[in-house]
Amino acid sequence: MDAEGARCVGVVHAQGFCFVHGDAMRETLAGVGGLDDWPAFAASWEQLGPDPYLARTGRARKRRHAVFVSNGGVIERAQHQPHFQTSEYNALQGDIERWFEPVTDAVAEGACLQTMLRYCVGFFGSLAPDVARWRIEVHQFRIEARPGEAGEPTPEGVHRDGVDYVLVLMVDRRNIESGTTTIHLADGTELGSFTLTQPFDAALVDDARVFHGVTAVTALDPSEPAHRDVLVVTLKRG
Known part of the structure; x- marks a missing residue:
């Protein structure tokens, strides 16, 4: 692990x-493997499928x-399966199996x-050296801001994902403003905030300890396409 990684481990801890x-x-990522x-x-974010469950709301x-x-x-890919969260972690869409288009x-x-x-x-793993097996979920998200309609990166509000750890990595941000990530304690106390704006900007989160949310995004120019593309990777003890 490089110096930046070691620093981040200490900060998350x-x-x-x-x-x-x-x-x-x-x-840091280039020191782990290729990014070619x-x-x-x-x-590939141009080929994402719709979220039919969110459309119902x-x-x-x-x-x-x-x-x-x-x-x-x-690391091996598992058979395609639904994403599931209990209502304890997702009051908007909890307790249902949600099937999405698979990552290609x-x-x-x-x-x-x-x-x-x-x-x-x-x-x-360096934060939990006792864990040998992880269940990893990968989510590609595109949030669009449309004319007269803000996009909601976290429509469930400030929340936890019900896992152990979360990586959120910015892929592309086009013609939008806001989208600020806020981190909170269980009682609502805000611990910090930041905005992912550039490719590879990232948040590393201990989901068992803190809550997170993202403010809505609006189009800078409503006549042009506007979106926020992020990769979310979650790890849960296997």
Whole structure:
């Protein structure tokens, strides 16, 4: 682990979260593996499927989903399966199995995602060295801001995901303002805030300790497409 990674481990251990600037995050990831397919990786957000469950509440976003398992550091993709959260963690859409379009094989097997998965297992594994097996969920999210309609990155509000650790990594941000991440204690006390604006800007979160939310995004120019593309990787003790 490089010096930036070691610093972030200490910060997460101390306060439950860490923001990493894109340049530093990219350098750290490059020390773990390849990122040569980044243009294709970022472009894959153009092929996300709709979120039909959120549409039922009058909201909109696009996404793809995949599950991986890390056992002793060996990472393998699991059979496609639903995403499930209890209502304790998602009051808006809890207690239902939600099936989304799968992450494509090209993305799942590509250098960028494989590097990010190895990084997550190594980084969060250093915070929980007793854990040999992790269940990993990968989410590609696109939040769109439409004319007269803000986009909601976290429509469930300030929340926990019901996992152990979370990586949120900015992929692309176009023609939007706001989208500020806030971190909270259980009693609502705000611990900090930051805005992911550049590719590779990242948040590392101890989901068992802190809550997080993201403010709505609006279009700077309503006549042009506006979106916020992020990768979310969650780890849960296997």
